[in-house]
Amino acid sequence: MILNYIKIAFRTLRKNKGYSFLNIFGLAIGITCASLIFLWVEDEVSFDSDFSKQDQVYYVPTHQEYDGEWRTFNSTPGPFAEAMKAEIPGIVKASRTKHRDFLFAVNDNAINSGGRFVDEDFITIFSLKFVEGYAKEAFNNPEAIVITQETAEQLYGKNTKVLGKVLKVDNTDNYLITGVIENLPKNVTFPINWIAPFERWSGDKEWTNGYGSFFADTFVELSPEADFNAVNDQVLGLLEKKTGDSDSKAFLHSIKDWHLRGNFENGKQVGGRIDSVRLFTIIALIILLIACINFMNLSTARSEKRANEVGVRKAMGSGRSRLIFQFISEALILSFIATLVSVLLLFILLPQFNLLIERNLVLGLAEPLHIIFLLGITLVCGVFAGLYPAFYLSSFNPVEVLKGLKVTQGSATFIRKGLVVGQFTISIVFIICTILVYQQIQHVKNRDLGFDKDQLISLNVNGTMIEKFDVIKQDLIHTGAVSSVGLNNSGILNGGNNGSNLTWTGGTDTEDILIFFRYISSDFLETAGMKLAEGRGFSENVAKDSSSVLITESFAKLMGTGSAIGKKVIRDDTYTVIGVVKDYLFEDMYGQSDPVLFFNYLGESSYMYLKTNPNIEPNEMLSKVEAVMKKHNPAFPFEYSFVDDAFNAKFRSEQLIGKLSQLFALLAILISCLGLFGLAAYTAEQRSKEIGVRKVLGASVAGIVKLLSKDFLKLVGLSIVIAIPMAWYVIDNWLQNYAYRIEINWWIFVIAGFVAIVIAMITVSFQAIKAALANPVDSLKTE
């Protein structure tokens, strides 16, 4: 029996090639799309999941109160880790850590490599597996370093025993390799290529021993029996006890939440990437739904063709349940073929998709989970898409269909129209969202930043760059490739160094206000293209301006009305304001400009900024800059980044949403059009007699095209009406996430509606024209 069904299914497929193509291709696109999204979701939710102690490992961030609002920071004071372990019974392991980028050099082989200074507990917390050396002894030597297998291979080549070798770091320090650990998985929140004892870094830094500075990333492990809430309550209280301040609270952040639930607002967890994961899961389901709707639509639309078979089979003694079973089997076969096609599509598209989302997802067809997923999707699509047609087709009365009476399609037509409206509504919502997301991103990108990100490159400060700053600057400008050079302790786009507890003239209750600190060289403002609102900048002579400060306009506002020049700011010492810089944006490109205080001091510099000459080719400019840097700082590799690249990277998640919504809008439209195309074809066929009669009576081709298109356009029109409020609601919700956002313009809805109508017109009119041009004799003869 099954064999008979399969035979019939394949023969039907072959006989109706166009229909089969529409059906399979539509479903295959849907399945491909859903698979891509689910691969991404799988990657997202598997972050950090390879570490074994999922219920015991926590990161310790802090909420800090500024001006009545709680902000959350990834840092804790140095002694806090040890204090938690000693005073809170549930905590069995704790480690301070500090991230650093190392330059490793072995002979001519030099690589930059990120890692962490950690306490010994770190090894147990993350269950690091040693392939060389022993976990227990690894940190016995104060000069120890433990590197990953990958790092070892990069430095020494494959299959080399590296235990006991001395590794040169940053061309100055020697480290002794006391262990090699297995590589960490790619998708971890805190990647490391090496670990070294924390004291090696903190040894000479007295400030790391007190509770005054928040700088360490702290990890803890709870005992398996520990009650999370009880331990967390004690952690919350402990920092307050230690600092004597009620405005900073440490808390436990589970390893399971690091990647997906990392956003905090006013001391409360408010989601994070999980929102995107949910959003795209829903989108995947919606696209599948659209594809299934296609299937149902096309199947019921061509029911007339199957009606006779249904009648004969019933007359042959088939019960209804057998027919239902037959039609669902057919749907399953179709969806199985669609799945095979989509696997093929996945092979082709996955590399492109990886480029788009900047990931490295693999299809992994050997993985049971993926196989189960594909089979599951085949089954669900087949049954879901086949169910309605099966019940509908099997309900035909054999006496009527065998007599050749028209099948009464009242309810089916209504449902089919409803399905088309549903499809187009979703497509139009996608179109509108795509336009608005794009607009929002452009809106923010074109925002006046308060500085000029173009032609600006940044170098990491290392080696002797600060001591030789004047010479370097001179030589760089001398090349003609660079017009200005400035130093800063913080990345221009980053939040970085900040604090409170300042006082100033004209301000009350100033202790609570969070101020950002920048230590810059005199020409930084010029280099970054920042403008002075009043007063002057720092002079080249650092000593002269050692007790002068610059402030931004938003800081000046905090000082009350009137010129801020000459007012005092007290931060341990007293400083005089000599200039006010126009507000500029950093960290959150959608937010407000936070107040910034500039000091004229080079010692803390981490970044060197170069304003380059736009008339010189970037490659030529870079080689000139490299030559100068090699000359003055030969021990370090020349590495640079363009500020506008970093700026664009700030929009990565928005751009991902933008790109994906573009992609999905396109696919949703495509699938919907496949369905509409098929429907139009069958409508034209169904009405061929009517068209024939009308033509004989003198109707024009244009008149008939209009007649056939009108009904479909009405449906699309209805979809537009439904889609507009839906899209409005969705996008308005999304925009609420951004302080700096666009207004929703009515003309976007007009454009989206227009696009939908034009696409539907093209799709339908193709069939309508074909039907209208047909010779009426042919269609009338058949009756």
Added chain:
Amino acid sequence: MKTILVSLNEATRTVNSGRHKITLLDNINLNVEEGEFISLMGPSGSGKSTLLNCIGMLDNFTDGGYTFLGEPVHSMKEKNRSKLYKEYIGFVFQAYHLIDELTVYENIETPLLYKNVKSSERKAMVADMLDRFNIVGKKDLFPVQLSGGQQQLVGIARALIGQPKLILADEPTGNLNSKQSEEIMELFAQLNKEGVTIIQATHSESNAAYGSRIINLLDGKIV
């Protein structure tokens, strides 16, 4: 005495068309004995097809009694009715109604699938039938590749494969030329001799003459 196969007692079939109630079959009384060959005659719309469909259980009488082999069909559940009809009744249509996607072989085989006959048995039965109708060479062809007469032959083979007691044929030669018609009617006569009961609806006097009894219908009544 011969077995009574079909017995109709004041059987009536009405339909609602808008506000009007239309009577298609009006108090039909009819007994069909096993081995009979009945020809139903009458103009278009006289109720021939409706009567065949109702006897064939594709349709139901709205009133009156219908017993098949002594079993009361009118008070039977759908499931039992379907069982009865799968077992004893075969249909032949004017427009053949073969399934276009199936070959000759598979078309003939289909009723056996619905009767859950075993695969080996099916093969033997279909082979017999092909043999008997001299269409072994055409078993892998699709209906569109056959002439009308050949298609009707397949249609009859399909109706016979389940070894029914009763064949219902609704204008079996309506779409055929006179030569093909004659062949088909000869076949029916032959089958009837072999013991199959046949009820055919027809317009043609000459076809009707093959039957053992002619029943004339007019406006849903036997006249």
